[in-house]
Amino acid sequence: MANLTSLLLVCVVQILSTVFARSPHILFIVADDYGWNDVGFRNPDVITPNIDKLARSGMILDSSYVMPVCTPSRNSFMTGHYAFKSGLQHVVIYPPQATCSPLNYTFLPEKLKELGYATHAVGKWHLGFCKWECTPTYRGFDSFYGFYNGAEDYYSLVVAGGKDFRDNKTPVNATGEYSTHMHAKRAVSIISEHNVSQPLYLYLPFQAVHQPLQVPEKYSNMYPNVKTDSRRTYLGMVTAMDEAIGNVTEALKKKGIFNDTLIIFTTDNGGWTIHGGNNYPLRGGKTTLFEGGTRATAFVSGAGIQKSNYVYPGIIHAVDWMPTVLSAAGGLPDSNMDGVDQWDSLRTAGESKRSEFVYNIDDMKPEQCGHAAIRMGDYKLISGYPGPYQGWYKPDQVDYRHYEESTLNEIRPFIDQIMLFNLKDDPNEHVDLSKKHPDIVEKLKKRLDEYHKQIVPANFPGVTKASDPDNYGGFWTPGWC
Numbered sequence: 001m002a003n004l005t006s007l008l009l010v011c012v013v014q015i016l017s018t019v020f021a022r023s024p025h026i027l028f029i030v031a032d033d034y035g036w037n038d039v040g041f042r043n044p045d046v047i048t049p050n051i052d053k054l055a056r057s058g059m060i061l062d063s064s065y066v067m068p069v070c071t072p073s074r075n076s077f078m079t080g081h082y083a084f085k086s087g088l089q090h091v092v093i094y095p096p097q098a099t100c101s102p103l104n105y106t107f108l109p110e111k112l113k114e115l116g117y118a119t120h121a122v123g124k125w126h127l128g129f130c131k132w133e134c135t136p137t138y139r140g141f142d143s144f145y146g147f148y149n150g151a152e153d154y155y156s157l158v159v160a161g162g163k164d165f166r167d168n169k170t171p172v173n174a175t176g177e178y179s180t181h182m183h184a185k186r187a188v189s190i191i192s193e194h195n196v197s198q199p200l201y202l203y204l205p206f207q208a209v210h211q212p213l214q215v216p217e218k219y220s221n222m223y224p225n226v227k228t229d230s231r232r233t234y235l236g237m238v239t240a241m242d243e244a245i246g247n248v249t250e251a252l253k254k255k256g257i258f259n260d261t262l263i264i265f266t267t268d269n270g271g272w273t274i275h276g277g278n279n280y281p282l283r284g285g286k287t288t289l290f291e292g293g294t295r296a297t298a299f300v301s302g303a304g305i306q307k308s309n310y311v312y313p314g315i316i317h318a319v320d321w322m323p324t325v326l327s328a329a330g331g332l333p334d335s336n337m338d339g340v341d342q343w344d345s346l347r348t349a350g351e352s353k354r355s356e357f358v359y360n361i362d363d364m365k366p367e368q369c370g371h372a373a374i375r376m377g378d379y380k381l382i383s384g385y386p387g388p389y390q391g392w393y394k395p396d397q398v399d400y401r402h403y404e405e406s407t408l409n410e411i412r413p414f415i416d417q418i419m420l421f422n423l424k425d426d427p428n429e430h431v432d433l434s435k436k437h438p439d440i441v442e443k444l445k446k447r448l449d450e451y452h453k454q455i456v457p458a459n460f461p462g463v464t465k466a467s468d469p470d471n472y473g474g475f476w477t478p479g480w481c
């Protein structure tokens, strides 16, 4: 009996040690509102040497998709589920809204902790914070350093009249430091202080390069030939973020774990064309269902990725990252989720396991940005209003003041409209084929209707007065839902 017990113990230890030996460190970087045409490996006018080098040492993802705005993409990264099944399909969570990513979902870092990972989050949360249970350190992260909302001031760390920055649960006052530097510094210290006998999961969702457009001059001065102020500042922000990524990469090397670290980089949605971002030659940008809003600048690199200097053509969707990261970590993803485990595909540069996905389904009225779209194979169907700013904008061609306004007049023609594109022949969505191919329209509509049956009504509450930061010493603080 004693022998059997010790034998069992040996087995358990062996299993555990193979699990741990197999588990890479994982760095998951999210750039905010980062455009398709805003990276050096695609556009030589953009200064991103660190991103370019990492991307080229692994695979640039050519067909990696996200949701058109921040909150739904982040919800997918954490849960592996579509936002329209979480009630988060309608725009984003605003500071005074009493809601958060549904608490019955298990977040990726919770699963990673079960596998023995140390888990840390640095940067922007944007998955709700009205009660503590919604916040990062209650949803699987050992530590959190950053802010709960989106779009705050990079220096004063204020959004919508409240301060928003925390070290774990403790409020942090601004010191005037630029937030990209703060985030990078913390990421570097987490890496340098980490005990490498434990696998590390570092989730690094930068505030950059979301508006407000702010950056130390040293970075914007690197773009003397850029004509518009917004674009020059935005590109400075991009280069500051790239420098931050260089610092984090350097920290991994110093620690001796660079080659044991899997690095995943993605934006949460396309560039916001009215705030310096650019997605040319793709159509549209952030907030639209066009490719400019949803086809992500993304790459994978490092531990486990066998191919380098390669542009991976397979389709990946935001919902796939949760099961894919879990699988790379040695875990067993739940097969009952929207996301599919793409780890083998990425590891070996093999065929993608996905040929179909939903861009979004939002039942709000068109003038409130309700819309839906689906891709099946080469075809994409958009139903209703795709979102504001639908053109093909060249970088630095125009300032935002010259864009069309998103008025009801612009929206009206799209109510009840269907568009069909063949993304293989027409990746930039110039030619609407809906009249030419009613049979394909019918097929995609039918499929979209099937998904629609699974929709959870949008959870988009009004303002909760009790959220007022004045009730909490000036900080946006949980405790009012």
Ligand SMILES: *[C@@H]1O[C@H](CO)[C@@H](O)[C@H](O)[C@H]1NC(C)=O
Residues within 6 Å of the ligand: 085, 102, 104, 105, 106, 456
């Ligand atoms: C979470 O709850 C929602 C609403 O009750 C439900 O639709 C969804 O299926 C649940 N998800 C999980 C993973 O339990």
Ligand SMILES: *[C@@H]1O[C@H](CO)[C@@H](O)[C@H](O)[C@H]1NC(C)=O
Residues within 6 Å of the ligand: 170, 171, 172, 173
């Ligand atoms: C932040 O600064 C205010 C004064 O502006 C001070 O009263 C408060 O104690 C500070 N809070 C923290 C967490 O440092």
Ligand SMILES: *[C@@H]1O[C@H](CO)[C@@H](O)[C@H](O)[C@H]1NC(C)=O
Residues within 6 Å of the ligand: 180, 181, 182, 184, 185, 240, 241, 243, 244, 247
């Ligand atoms: C990168 O590290 C250098 C050296 O510590 C520092 O001067 C610089 O500000 C850091 N850059 C960012 C973006 O954090």
Ligand SMILES: *[C@@H]1O[C@H](CO)[C@@H](O)[C@H](O)[C@H]1NC(C)=O
Residues within 6 Å of the ligand: 195, 196, 197
């Ligand atoms: C790292 O963790 C291991 C296992 O818990 C422990 O034996 C070792 O002393 C730790 N190393 C340091 C430098 O703390």
Ligand SMILES: *[C@@H]1O[C@H](CO)[C@@H](O)[C@H](O)[C@H]1NC(C)=O
Residues within 6 Å of the ligand: 253, 258, 259
């Ligand atoms: C990582 O591995 C490559 C290939 O084996 C090697 O050339 C490189 O020096 C290693 N880098 C670090 C920082 O250990």
